[in-house]
Amino acid sequence: MNDLFNFVIRQLLTGYIGATLLLILYKIKGRKITYEQILNEVDPKTGLKKYYYKAFYLGLGFIILLILILTTIIGLNPKIYRPK
Secondary structure, eight states: OHHHHHHHHHIIIIIIIIHHHHHHHHHHHTOOOOHHHHHHOBOTTTOSBSSHHHHHHHHHHHHHHHHHHHHHHHTSOTTTOOOO
16 A cells, blocks of 8 residues: 555656646756656666656655645744734
């Protein structure tokens, strides 16, 4: 069950959120790259996926920021924002 949960979380962060944000970032920079390249391109020197970790950590950072913003708006995090 734990392996399934880890797999789903990694796929969610890397495959959808992180890869989409990375694609938008590269499109703004002007690089011609596709969604499939971000998910599947392998670096010939190391044998690892070229953009996998960038997409994963970008997705993770986005989720953390989203959670912080939502908890602040709801009022669960009063140390950051205290409306009068």
